Amino acid sequence: xxFSYKEKNLIASLGITLLVFGWYFYQVFSNQMLTLEHExxxxxxxxxxxxxxxxxxxxQSFLAGKNKNKEDExxxxxxxxxxxxxxxxxxxxxxxxLIQLLYIGSGGWYDILKNASPxxxxxxxxxxxxxxxxxxxxxxxxxxxKGV
Amino acid sequence: MSKKxxxxxxRLRFESEEMSQQNLADKVGVTRQTIFEIExxxxxxxxxxxxxxxxxxxxxxxxxxxxx
Numbered sequence: 766x767x768f769s770y771k772e773k774n775l776i777a778s779l780g781i782t783l784l785v786f787g788w789y790f791y792q793v794f795s796n797q798m799l800t801l802e803h804e805x806x807x808x809x810x811x812x813x814x815x816x817x818x819x820x821x822x823x824x825q826s827f828l829a830g831k832n833k834n835k836e837d838e839x840x841x842x843x844x845x846x847x848x849x850x851x852x853x854x855x856x857x858x859x860x861x862x863l864i865q866l867l868y869i870g871s872g873g874w875y876d877i878l879k880n881a882s883p884x885x886x887x888x889x890x891x892x893x894x895x896x897x898x899x900x901x902x903x904x905x906x907x908x909x910x911k912g913v
Numbered sequence: 914m915s916k917k918x919x920x921x922x923x924r925l926r927f928e929s930e931e932m933s934q935q936n937l938a939d940k941v942g943v944t945r946q947t948i949f950e951i952e953x954x955x956x957x958x959x960x961x962x963x964x965x966x967x968x969x970x971x972x973x974x975x976x977x978x979x980x981x
Contacts, residue, residue: 769946837943838959839950909946912955 770828771840772909777824779902781817786895789813793888805884810891843908851901858893862886920978923952925970941965 768776865874866886878886926932934948941948941962950956958966967974 769944771944771946837947838962839943839947839956912950912953 769909771836772906773828774825775902775906775909777828778821779899779906781820781824782895782898782902785813785817785820790888790892790895805887810887839913843905843913846908846913847901847904850904851897854900855893855897858896859890862889862893916980917954918957918978918980919954920951922948922966922977925972925977929970937966937969940969 862878865878868875922937926934926937934952935945938945938948942965943958943962947956947958947962951958963974963978967977970977
């Protein structure tokens, strides 16, 4: 069985997210741009988001032109189950960050976060949002293939 | 032993001049993948979709879906 319109849609969204944010986080974390000297603005974070929106519009309109399939109740059920998985990933990430930031101790992540700039913490939060979105796409693809 | 919901949609399609999954999907307002999953007993449709399938084949609901 080939890929359905929805599956192609999801693969495109997953690919775009991984490509754009993969490149973005690689730039941010590997080049150590997150120092106090480098002032990160909201525009820095907005840029990859705008790029994703533009790419999504182009690819989705291309896919929609070739398919007449629509959403249905099974698609809605899969979407709702997948959002729940994404929510868990986001919750774990946010709680991990909160505990590490408020934990009175030393060593490991505590030392890293204690000396981190607000930009670094903001980017960690953004990373958890992106991971939640990626989880959502992957579980949707899995449920579409294997059933929900 | 736990009961399972099965159905005769595949047979009914063939008895209806070999209606395709896409054709049935279009008539009941779902995707072809949903019909495929229902036929394989991997997805239980809503009551609304079940009634639409029943109306399409002009067969009572209990003759299409079997809970046993």
